[in-house]
Amino acid sequence: MRIKQYRTQFIKELSPFYDAYEAESFFYLILENKHKLRQIDLALNHELTFSDADLAIWGGFLNELKKEVPIQYLLGKTNFYGLDFEVNENVLIPRPETEELVEWIINENKEGKSKKIKILDIGTGSGCIAISLAKNLPNAEVYGIDVSKKAIETAKRNAINNNVDVTFMYQNILDTDVLTCNFDIIVSNPPYVRNLEKEEIKKNVLDYEPHLALFVDDNDALIFYRKIAALAKSGLKDKGQLFFEINQYLGNEMTDLLEKMDFKNIELRKDIYDNDRMISCKVSKNL
Template identity: 85%
Template sequence: MRIKQYRTQFIKELSPFYDAYEAESFFYLILEDKHKLRQIDLALNHELTFSDSDFIVWDSLLAQLKKEVPIQYLLGKTNFYGLDFEVNENVLIPRPETEELVEWIINENSKAEKSKTIKILDIGTGSGCIAISLAKNIPNARVYAMDVSKKAIETAKRNAINNKTDVTFILQDVLNAEELKCNFDIIVSNPPYVRNLEKEEIKKNVLDYEPHLALFVEDNDALIFYRKIAELAQNNLLEDGQLYFEINQYLGDEMKDLLEKMNFKSIELRKDIYDNDRMIFGKVFKTV
């Protein structure tokens, strides 16, 4: 069968689960990953065909997509901030909103004195996408990354190697950390923040396949991770130290209130590209 014919069939079979644009994007992602062919290659050569063994692979992927398994898990990778990252069932799939958080940190710190090392800690690193992107784009950064999941750390280590970055990884449950081992200029975290009451808003491909450990918090204490990390930051951020969070879009005011009560200064709440409250920043000022 010609690839172009199979493309039509592929999109049609996915139509009960995805819109046509998304189904088509899946087709071309797989085509490039498995055959090194781009959309333009297919447009220029309508006679390209699949072999019998190709159909076995494609039909298997199609069956998984019908179960709404994320395409990133099926391919085992995704792109984040211009870098390729391995992803699997042990780590969240990086989101565009998190790229905005990374962009914010880079813009604030890329012009720092080159002679000064900037020590950065990413808490709840998952795939390592934040830590590795910062290490790649802030030349004078010394980056550390923490996670409670051993398998997530193993994935993040591979991503650091594949992206040729030097990141120190720490296996630690932040909720049980009494202190951090050293002081930092920047602490950043995208911790679990989805309340159980919001599960009905979560798409099946996320709810059924991405790790709940990295997603959900109890309704009665939705800011548990933010409070703990902010407490650690109070003690382990250097003078003028920066604290960045990705946050639950519904809890922007609560986050501002939390940081204000903990005496963080220069607090700034930012919206993401979808106009949701998604990121917050605060500074630590030490008193002598």
Template identity: 80%
Template sequence: MKIKQYRTQFIKELSSFYDAYEAESFFYLILENKHKLRQIDLALNHELVFNPSDFAFWDVILQELKKEVPIQYLLGKTNFYGLDFEVNENVLIPRPETEELVEWIVKENAKTDKTKTLKILDIGTGSGCIAVSLAKNLPNAKVYAIDVSKKALETAKRNAINNKVEVTFLLNDVLELEELPYDFDIIVSNPPYVRHLEKEEIKKNVLDYEPHLALFVEDHDALIFYKKIATLAQDNLFKNGQLYFEINQYLGKEMIDLLEEMEFKNIELRKDIYDNDRMLRGSF
């Protein structure tokens, strides 16, 4: 069968689950990952065909997509901040909003004195997307990363190796830490922040397949991770050190109030590409 014909069939079979644009994007992602063919290759050669053996692979992928398994998990990887990252059921799939957080940190620190080591800690690293991206883009950075999940850290370590950066990974539950192992210039975290009351807003592909440990907090204590991390930062940030958070879009004011009460200064709240309150920075 010609690939162009199969493309039409593929999108039609997914029409009950995804809109045409998303189904088409899945098709081209798989085509590039499995066959090393881009959309432009198909556009320039309408006669390209699949081998009979290819259909077994595509059928498995198609059936999993009908169950709404995330395409990134099916491919085993995703792109984040221009780098490839392995992803699996043990880690969250990195989001574009988190790329914006990384971009903020990189831009604000790219012009620092290159002879000075910039010590950075990423708390709740998951796939390592923040830690690895910062290590890759800030050559003078010494990056550390903490996570409570051993399996997540194994994934993050592979991502550091594959992207040729050095990151020191530590297995810790931040809620049980009395102090951090070192002092830092920057502490960054994208901790669990979705309240259970917000579950109805979460898509099935996230709710059914991504790790709840990294997603949800109790409704009555939604800022539990932020309070703990900010408390640790008070003792473990160098003078004028920076604390960066990705936050729940509905709790921007509460987060500003929290950092103000804890005597952080130069507090700035930023919106993401979807115009939601998403990133917060303070210095100490």
């Protein structure tokens, strides 16, 4: 079958589940990943065809997409901050909002390209934050911790594949009494979705991404932030920076939390969708 003809069929079959634009984007993602063909290649050669074996593979993709399995899990990878990352059911799929957090840290620490700094990423998942920072701040010594051993294994592979040196460790931050060394930067994108917000979550996220990395109890939504901030009070160097990705509905609560813990230079920022999404602050130990 001609690929161009199959493209029309593919998009039509997914129409009950996705809009045409998203279905088309899936088609070209699979085409490039499985056949090394781009949209321009198909436009320039209308006679390109799929074999019966190819069609069987594509049928498998269609069946999974109709179940709303994330395309990133089906392909086994995604792109984040210009780098390729392995993703699987043990790690969250990195979001564009988290790229904004990484960009903020890099811009705030451009001197890190020539100055030695030490960074800790808490709840590292796929390692996307830690690895992106290590890649763009080459003199940074970067560490990542996670409560999931399988996530740590994924992060280690991603570090190797992206040719960076990051130390990943298994650690439950809620059971941690003190950080073992002092850092210039601590960053975290911890679980922050309340159970009451589950109805807002799309099926492809709710059914397939790890709940361990997503959800917190409605009655204590800031549990991870409070714990990490407490550890950062002693675990950050003087003038050290703390960065969080946060629940869009809890920006004011996060600001109040950090103010009460006597952090300085608190800054709340919105993401590309105009939601309160990230916050930073500093410790000052010489007051």
